[in-house]
Amino acid sequence: RDTLTILGLESSCDDTAAAILRVGARAEILAQTVHSQGNLHAAYGGVVPEIAARAHAEKLDLCVAEVLRASGLALREMDAIAVTAGPGLIGGVMSGVMCAKGLAVGAGLPLIGVNHLAGHALTPRLTDDVAYPYLMLLVSGGHCQFLRVDGAQDFTRLGGTIDDAPGEAFDKTARLLGLAQPGGPAVEAEAAQGDPARFAFARPLLDRPGCDMSFSGLKTALLRARDAIIAEKGGLTVQDRRDLCAGFQAAMRDVLAEKTRRALAACPDLAVIAVAGGVAANQAVRGALMEVAEAAGVRFIAPPLALCTDNAAMIAYAGAELYRAGQRDDMALAARPRWPL
Ligand code: KG4
Numbered sequence: 654r655d656t657l658t659i660l661g662l663e664s665s666c667d668d669t670a671a672a673i674l675r676v677g678a679r680a681e682i683l684a685q686t687v688h689s690q691g692n693l694h695a696a697y698g699g700v701v702p703e704i705a706a707r708a709h710a711e712k713l714d715l716c717v718a719e720v721l722r723a724s725g726l727a728l729r730e731m732d733a734i735a736v737t738a739g740p741g742l743i744g745g746v747m748s749g750v751m752c753a754k755g756l757a758v759g760a761g762l763p764l765i766g767v768n769h770l771a772g773h774a775l776t777p778r779l780t781d782d783v784a785y786p787y788l789m790l791l792v793s794g795g796h797c798q799f800l801r802v803d804g805a806q807d808f809t810r811l812g813g814t815i816d817d818a819p820g821e822a823f824d825k826t827a828r829l830l831g832l833a834q835p836g837g838p839a840v841e842a843e844a845a846q847g848d849p850a851r852f853a854f855a856r857p858l859l860d861r862p863g864c865d866m867s868f869s870g871l872k873t874a875l876l877r878a879r880d881a882i883i884a885e886k887g888g889l890t891v892q893d894r895r896d897l898c899a900g901f902q903a904a905m906r907d908v909l910a911e912k913t914r915r916a917l918a919a920c921p922d923l924a925v926i927a928v929a930g931g932v933a934a935n936q937a938v939r940g941a942l943m944e945v946a947e948a949a950g951v952r953f954i955a956p957p958l959a960l961c962t963d964n965a966a967m968i969a970y971a972g973a974e975l976y977r978a979g980q981r982d983d984m985a986l987a988a989r990p991r992w993p994l
C-alpha cells in the first residue's frame with residue numbers, strides 16, 4: 654500500500670508513549686502522547702526498573718486510547734502496530750510488547766518489533782525527509798554512538814562511549830553539585846553563567862584515533878575539583894558551581910565536536926549529519942556540532958526536541974519503513990534487554 658497508518662508504542666525506559674502516523678511520500682504525525690515517569694523515580698536518584706515496568710503496564714492502554722481519540726481513527730483502521738522490542742529495561746519493554754501483541758491479535762493486524770535505537774536513528778527521515786546515507790550521532794542518557802545509516806536495517810557503528818553516556822555524565826554532575834534532575838538542563842543553565850576556563854578538565858580519548866569516547870574520567874575530575882574547593886573553603890559558592898558546570902560542559906562539547914569531525918572525515922561520501930537523544934537539546938553541544946558540519950560542508954539536522962527524546966512517533970515511523978521492507982512479527986516476538994544495531 655502507498656500510504657500506511659501505523660500505531661507505535663514505546664516503553665523501554667521511563668517514558669510511556671503512543672503515536673499514530675500516516676506515512677506516504679512524507680510522514681505525518683496524526684496524534685502522539687508521552688507520559689513521563691520522571692516524578693515517580695525522583696526520590697531514588699535514578700530509574701527503578703520495577704516501578705517503571707508497573708507504571709508502563711498501567712499507562713500503555715491509556716496512551717493508546719488517547720491517540721486513537723485524538724486521531725479520530727479506530728484500531729481496525731491501522732495497517733500495523735509497531736512496538737519497541739528492545740534494547741531497554743526488560744520489564745518496560747515486555748509491557749509494551751505484550752500490549753502490542755494483544756492489540757494486534759484483537760484487531761487482526763500485523764505486528765512489527767522495532768529496535769529503539771533504530772527509532773532514534775531514523776528520526777531525521779521522519780522530520781526532514783533525509784535521504785540515505787547519513788551520519789547519526791545518538792547522544793542520550795543511555796546511549797552515545799556514531800552510526801552510519803544506509804537503510805532502515807543497515808547501520809554501521811563507527812564508535813561510541815566506552816563507559817558513561819553523555820546524558821548520564823550530565824545527570825551525575827548535577828547530582829554532585831546538588832542540582833535538580835534531569836541534570837542536563839540544570840547544568841546547562843548554570844554553565845551559561847560560568848567561566849569555562851577556570852577548570853581545565855582533560856578532554857578524554859582525544860589523543861587516541863577513532864570515534865570512541867569516554868566520560869567517566871570527566872565525572873571523576875569534576876568530583877576532585879569540587880572536593881578540593883570544599884576542602885579549601887568549606888563549601889561551594891554559587892559561582893564555583895557555575896564554573897564547574899561550564900568547565901564540564903566545555904569538555905563534553907569539545908569531545909563530541911572533535912569525534913564528530915573524525916566520523917565525518919571517515920565517511921567523506923555523506924552529505925548530512927543528524928543528532929538525536931536528549932543531549933542534542935544542549936545549545937553548546939548543538940552549536941559546536943553545527944560548526945563542525947559547516948566546516949565539513951555537510952548539512953546539520955537536529956529534530957525538534959520532543960522527537961529527539963524518547964517518543965513513539967519514531968517507533969511508528971521506523972515500523973513503517975520496516976513494514977515496507979517486508980518485516981512482519983508474530984506472537985513469538987521477544988523483548989530484548991540488549992539489542993545492538
Ligand atoms: O533521550 P533521552 O530523553 O532519554 C534517554 O536517555 O534515552 O535523554 C535524556 C538525557 C538525560 O540524561 C538528560 O540530562 C539529558 O538527556 N539532557 C541534556 C539536556 N536536556 C536533556 N543534557 C545536556 N543538556 C541539555 N539541555
Ligand code: ZN
Pocket residue numbers: 769773793962963
Ligand atoms: Zn532513547
